[in-house]
Amino acid sequence: xxxxxxxxxxxxxxxxxxxxxxxxxxxxxxxxxxxxxxxxxxxxxxxxxxxxxxxxxxxxxxxxxxxxxxxxxxxxxxxxxxxxxxxxxxxxxxxxxxxxxxxxxxxxxxxxxxxxxxxxxxxxxxxxxxxxxxxxxxxxxxxxxxxxxxxxxxxxxxxxxxxxxxxxxxxxxxxxxxxxxxxxxxxxxxxxxxxxxxxxxxxxxxxxxxxxxxxxxxxxxxxxxxxxxxxxxxxxxxxxxxxxxxxxxxxxxxxxxxxxxxxxxxxxxxxxxxxxxxxxxxxxxxxxxxxxxxxxxxxxxxxxxxxxxxxxxxxx
Amino acid sequence: xxxxxxxxxxxxxxxxxxxxxxxxxxxxxxxxxxxxxxxxxxxxxxxxxxxxxxxxxxxxxxxxxxxxxxxxxxxxxxxxxxxxxxxxxxxxxxxxxxxxxxxxxxxxxxxxxxxxxxxxxxxxxxxxxxxxxxxxxxxxxxxxxxxxxxxxxxxxxxxxxxxxxxxxxxxxxxxxxxxxxxxxxxxxxxxxxxxxxxxxxxxxxxxxxxxxxxxxxxxxxxxxxxxxxxxxxxxxxxxxxxxxxxxxxxxxxxxxxxxxxxxxxxxxxxxxxxxxxxxxxxxxxxxxxxxxxxxxxxxxxxxxxxxxxxxxxxxx
Numbered sequence: 275x276x277x278x279x280x281x282x283x284x285x286x287x288x289x290x291x292x293x294x295x296x297x298x299x300x301x302x303x304x305x306x307x308x309x310x311x312x313x314x315x316x317x318x319x320x321x322x323x324x325x326x327x328x329x330x331x332x333x334x335x336x337x338x339x340x341x342x343x344x345x346x347x348x349x350x351x352x353x354x355x356x357x358x359x360x361x362x363x364x365x366x367x368x369x370x371x372x373x374x375x376x377x378x379x380x381x382x383x384x385x386x387x388x389x390x391x392x393x394x395x396x397x398x399x400x401x402x403x404x405x406x407x408x409x410x411x412x413x414x415x416x417x418x419x420x421x422x423x424x425x426x427x428x429x430x431x432x433x434x435x436x437x438x439x440x441x442x443x444x445x446x447x448x449x450x451x452x453x454x455x456x457x458x459x460x461x462x463x464x465x466x467x468x469x470x471x472x473x474x475x476x477x478x479x480x481x482x483x484x485x486x487x488x489x490x491x492x493x494x495x496x497x498x499x500x501x502x503x504x505x506x507x508x509x510x511x512x513x514x515x516x517x518x519x520x521x522x523x524x525x526x527x528x529x530x531x532x533x534x535x536x537x538x539x540x541x542x543x544x545x546x547x548x549x550x551x552x553x554x555x556x557x558x559x560x561x562x563x564x565x566x567x568x569x570x571x572x573x574x575x576x577x578x579x580x581x582x583x584x585x586x587x588x589x590x
Numbered sequence: 591x592x593x594x595x596x597x598x599x600x601x602x603x604x605x606x607x608x609x610x611x612x613x614x615x616x617x618x619x620x621x622x623x624x625x626x627x628x629x630x631x632x633x634x635x636x637x638x639x640x641x642x643x644x645x646x647x648x649x650x651x652x653x654x655x656x657x658x659x660x661x662x663x664x665x666x667x668x669x670x671x672x673x674x675x676x677x678x679x680x681x682x683x684x685x686x687x688x689x690x691x692x693x694x695x696x697x698x699x700x701x702x703x704x705x706x707x708x709x710x711x712x713x714x715x716x717x718x719x720x721x722x723x724x725x726x727x728x729x730x731x732x733x734x735x736x737x738x739x740x741x742x743x744x745x746x747x748x749x750x751x752x753x754x755x756x757x758x759x760x761x762x763x764x765x766x767x768x769x770x771x772x773x774x775x776x777x778x779x780x781x782x783x784x785x786x787x788x789x790x791x792x793x794x795x796x797x798x799x800x801x802x803x804x805x806x807x808x809x810x811x812x813x814x815x816x817x818x819x820x821x822x823x824x825x826x827x828x829x830x831x832x833x834x835x836x837x838x839x840x841x842x843x844x845x846x847x848x849x850x851x852x853x854x855x856x857x858x859x860x861x862x863x864x865x866x867x868x869x870x871x872x873x874x875x876x877x878x879x880x881x882x883x884x885x886x887x888x889x890x891x892x893x894x895x896x897x898x899x900x901x902x903x904x905x906x
Contacts, residue, residue: 547638
């Protein structure tokens with residue numbers, strides 16, 4: 275195993291640390307979706323997590339893992355949304371300041387979520403460079419400590435607890451699927467499957483219009499997507515060195531899906547599970563439906579990553 | 591207590607009978623909604639129940655309580671939606687035919703749900719008379735046995751199990767709120783609060799545009815609504831003798847809300863709980879928000895009754 279990668283004990287300890295602050299999210303299923311998929315699917319509903327996304331797990335764990343002295347000037351991050359809310363929530367819990375650098379095109383409910391949690395918001399151009407520069411400035415000015423959205427073992431260990439919980443309730447899963455953006459959830463899920471399951475293989479779904487992880491998984495290097503064009507706004511980032519290394523060792527495959535397939539899966543979840551998810555969150559179900567033969571008659575877990583969608587655009 | 595009304599033991603036995611066939615639905619909460627309401631609200635998510643509504647509980651219980659010989663020619667009912675699906679599901683479980691008389695204006699997802707469960711569908715004019723005549727014809731023609739949507743103690747005992755589960759997990763509730771249509775859920779909740787809680791008072795929310803229950807509650811007789819005009823399509827029916835008698839004895843008050851208040855509550859649930867509910871289901875939250883002072887700083891349970899809304903009209 276790689277040096278410093280979260281161990282089984284690390285993930286168990288992480289779970290104990292964050293348990294009082296997170297929701298034990300329900301696991302739902304639907305006969306209709308099982309029929310469509312040709313297998314038994316168990317949905318771990320992280321859209322019903324605090325701040326509406328699994329990111330609460332990693333953000334809270336990373337913040338709680340820091341020494342009191344380290345966080346006295348606050349914590350900061352850059353994020354298009356859900357990790358931003360996670361860091362804002364963690365700061366509120368710790369009673370310290372949060373500084374969030376957000377791209378100017380971040381979805382409104384994610385922006386509002388951060389504001390309502392009392393964080394200081396700094397908007398930037400929607401590029402990785404602008405985000406990173408924004409954070410650098412904040413650190414220099416305030417002394418706040420940076421919590422990376424995924425290239426951080428405490429964050430990865432936090433995200434790993436979602437599939438740990440899933441496996442506690444469904445120990446016989448043959449496979450677990452997650453979406454992949456920066457790879458925090460996917461690498462954490464890979465670790466949990468390795469540590470807490472005898473047989474569960476881990477797969478990711480990735481949008482065709484942000485297909486960096488599938489390339490990185492083939493080459494073994496952090497690659498960029500050939501082009502960015504997808505409805506799945508939470509999955510635009512590349513992997514990092516830390517997440518890629520874990521993914522190479524623990525993940526079976528990364529499956530590409532189109533935006534049409536993502537939207538069809540999103541509708542199925544709205545209609546048959548009666549819950550609200552964001553487009554990124556529908557990606558693993560889309561991948562499962564596209565690759566039915568791979569999962570035929572199996573027990574499959576899907577981590578539903580989040581539900582922070584702009585309903586005013588969709589509905590009202 | 592009234593003769594033949596379900597006893598505590600009846601409800602416990604009912605719960606054991608239907609437990610293998612229903613979902614133990616999750617209980618969700620939201621800091622934001624708590625803040626808005628000025629109390630702690632626990633939502634029992636029956637929109638995540640089989641067939642997307644609490645009605646699965648009563649329908650399945652009523653069907654399973656019949657002798658094998660009684661159901662050999664099938665079961666039948668009239669319903670605008672959720673009870674229809676419950677009876678169709680119960681028939682499928684028992685391997686007998688289901689005949690459903692549905693008003694021609696029933697919401698599409700509820701119609702589709704019934705068809706997908708393999709029931710025989712008979713459309714009628716959207717009046718109570720037409721529905722009842724439709725059922726009479728079916729019984730004469732087929733010998734099927736009628737399961738009333740609410741004027742049936744086995745149905746009431748089934749609906750009572752939702753708040754029994756809620757009280758098992760939240761024994762210190764000060765109040766429980768439900769919507770009221772025919773009164774099956776409300777009377778069942780009244781019984782469960784009486785049997786399984788030391789202090790929980792039971793309230794109903796009712797739409798101003800279908801205000802029969804509030805009148806019946808005052809007069810002690812089954813009254814009709816002065817007029818029918820509401821978005822809450824599941825709450826149009828009057829109470830029955832059986833449900834009214836239990837409600838008179840176990841319910842504290844019935845609170846009226848406008849359609850605007852229902853829509854505002856619906857939005858809160860979509861945004862902050864990340865789940866899909868139908869308009870009828872938002873009525874008790876609307877009533878709570880309108881009467882905050884009644885529930886100030888209390889622990890309040892709300893039965894979210896169902897999620898069968900036509901998403902194609904709302905969203906896609």
